[in-house]
Amino acid sequence: MPLCPMRQMLDEARKVGYGVGAYNVNNMEQIQAICQAASETKSPLIIQASRGALEYTNLIYLKHLMAAAVEESPDIPIVLHLDHGPNLKICKEAIALGFTSVMIDGSIDYDKKTPEGKHPARSFEDNIRVTKEVVDFAHASGVSVEGELGTLGGIEEETHTDKVLLTDPAQVEEFCKRTGVDALALAIGTSHGAYKFKHEPVLAMELISESRKRAPETAFVMHGSSSVPKELVDEVNKYGGKLPGAMGVPISSIQEAVRRGIQKINVDTDGRLVVTAAIRKVFAEKPGEFDPRKYLGPARDALAKLIAQKMRDFGTAGHAADYEPKSLAEMKTLYAKK
Ligand code: G3H
Ligand code: 13P
Ligand code: ZN
Numbered sequence: 001m002p003l004c005p006m007r008q009m010l011d012e013a014r015k016v017g018y019g020v021g022a023y024n025v026n027n028m029e030q031i032q033a034i035c036q037a038a039s040e041t042k043s044p045l046i047i048q049a050s051r052g053a054l055e056y057t058n059l060i061y062l063k064h065l066m067a068a069a070v071e072e073s074p075d076i077p078i079v080l081h082l083d084h085g086p087n088l089k090i091c092k093e094a095i096a097l098g099f100t101s102v103m104i105d106g107s108i109d110y111d112k113k114t115p116e117g118k119h120p121a122r123s124f125e126d127n128i129r130v131t132k133e134v135v136d137f138a139h140a141s142g143v144s145v146e147g148e149l150g151t152l153g154g155i156e157e158e159t160h161t162d163k164v165l166l167t168d169p170a171q172v173e174e175f176c177k178r179t180g181v182d183a184l185a186l187a188i189g190t191s192h193g194a195y196k197f198k199h200e201p202v203l204a205m206e207l208i209s210e211s212r213k214r215a216p217e218t219a220f221v222m223h224g225s226s227s228v229p230k231e232l233v234d235e236v237n238k239y240g241g242k243l244p245g246a247m248g249v250p251i252s253s254i255q256e257a258v259r260r261g262i263q264k265i266n267v268d269t270d271g272r273l274v275v276t277a278a279i280r281k282v283f284a285e286k287p288g289e290f291d292p293r294k295y296l297g298p299a300r301d302a303l304a305k306l307i308a309q310k311m312r313d314f315g316t317a318g319h320a321a322d323y324e325p326k327s328l329a330e331m332k333t334l335y336a337k338k
Contacts, residue, residue, distance in 0.1 A: 003070060004077035004325035006101035006144035007182040009044050010219035010263040012323055018315030019258040022046035022081060022221075023307060024268035026053045029296050030275075031065050033303035035073045041308050041317040045076055046101075046264065048083040051090055063097045076320045081146070083266070086110035091134050095143050100328065103146040103185070104134040107165075121151055124171060131179040139180065139335040142328030146264070149175050150187025152223055169210035176215040180338070183219035183264060186211055188257075190224030194233070194246040194269050201249055205260060212261030219263040225249055226269035232277055239280035243273075251313050258315065265314055271303055278302040 013020050023034045025047055038045040047069065049062055057065070066080050082094035082102040087110065091102040106127040108119045122130070131147040138145045150167035167186045176184060188204045190196060211220060228248025236243055254265060278299040282289055289295065311317045326334075 002325050002327065003098075003100045004044065004079050005142060005328060005331045006046065006079045006081060006146070006264075007219075007331065008323070008326050009046065009077060009079050010183055011217075012044070012319070013263040013316075014217075014219060014261075016319065016322070017258070018319065019254070019262060019265045020044055020046055020316050021307070021310050021314055022048045022079075022083070022264050022266045023271060024048050024050060024053065024083060024266070025062075025065075026056050028065050029300040030271060030303060031069045033300045034271075034307050035069045035076070035078075036304040037307035037311060038076045038078075038320070039073055040304075041311040042320040043076065043311040043316040043318070044078075044320055044322075045073075046079040046081050048081040048266070049094075050083045050268075051086060053083075054090075054094070059093070059097060067098070077323070077325045079144075085134070088130070088133050088137065092137065095138060095141060099143065101144040101146065101182075102134065102138055103148070104131050105148050105185075106131040106134075107148045107151050107187075121165060124175070128175060128178050131175075131181060135180045140332065142331030142333075142335065144182040144331070145180075146183040146185060146219075146221055147175070147179055147181040148185035148187070148223075150185075152187055152191050166204055167207055167211065169207055169214055172211040172218075173214040176218045181218065183221050184211075184215065185221040185223050186262075188222070190222060190249055192224050192269070194226070194228050194243055194248070194273065196224060196226075196228070196249065197247045198245070201247070201253060203249070203253055203257075205253075205256060208257055208260040208262060220261050221264040221266065222254070222257050222262045223266045225254055225265045226267050226273075227251055227254070228269060228273065232270070232273045235277040236273060236280060239277070239284040241276065241280060254314065265310075267307075267310065270306060270310075274302045274306045275299040 080099045085091040282295040
């Protein structure tokens with residue numbers, strides 16, 4: 001099966017009413033595990049790479065690892081997506097590498113810094129301007145675009161941006177109309193990483209329902225969707241880790257978010273946790289082991305199991321054969337007609 005445009009994958013999910021996980025990858029074992037989970041559960045799949053992942057893999061390795069994944073998984077539609085693209089230049093690089101979708105994180109100006117060393121939040125108008133530039137460029141090649149309205153808490157709050165702003169549903173319709181984005185990340189109170197909440201999870205779920213009314217045909221994205229399961233944190237800590245007070249988004253909240261209108265669910269941290277737990281276990285139980293395959297192998301197996309469960313929980317499982325992926329050339333023609 002060829003690569004799939006994200007627009008088509010999320011349109012299908014919206015019509016049927018399920019979520020598609022978008023899983024961050026940086027290396028071969030992660031890509032293999034995620035594809036294995038998708039094949040086992042017959043799930044459409046979004047593999048995403050951050051700017052950090054592109055740097056870590058020197059671009060070319062990631063490109064070929066992803067190509068291998070697509071070649072090895074002929075029965076599943078796969079989207080290759082750039083996560084948190086900071087500007088048009090990086091989005092262009094991802095498109096040149098063969099990504100079928102890019103995110104332009106126009107809510108934050110990554111190219112500037114405040115005196116405190118944080119990135120300033122962009123105004124609504126500036127966000128529209130930079131997002132539209134990327135949409136115009138990407139759609140001319142049939143590539144899908146995700147924008148962001150509002151900013152995430154957590155990592156962005158503490159180290160990236162000077163402001164945390166939940167999405168204002170009143171701006172959603174205008175943003176979607178003026179930019180033409182295929183998908184929009186809503187800020188509803190989640191954050192990246194393992195420390196999302198101090199006491200209990202609190203999310204502005206009504207923002208999703210309100211936004212859905214205002215933009216009925218745009219896919220919505222939930223970033224910071226790792227659940228940080230207690231058993232996994234305990235496992236990491238049991239084998240020498242130190243993650244006190246880690247907390248994530250319960251699966252039941254993600255399912256509610258999907259019912260209210262989320263289609264794309266971004267997950268990175270849970271994958272990091274499960275890999276770390278598995279590697280720590282081998283190191284603790286077999287201190288004489290020094291063959292990387294003996295700890296990366298179990299880590300890959302544990303990741304595949306975790307992601308397969310997410311695919312069932314998000315409702316993605318069983319939908320891989322629902323449609324034939326459109327080519328980017330077809331998407332280009334469709335965009336040109338709009
Ligand atoms: O957006 C956040 C993802 O977890 C990617 O993280 O920038 O460390 O690769 P990263
Ligand atoms: P988590 O840190 O919750 O896994 O979120 C990942 C994410 O939003 C990537 O864009
Ligand atoms: Zn994110």
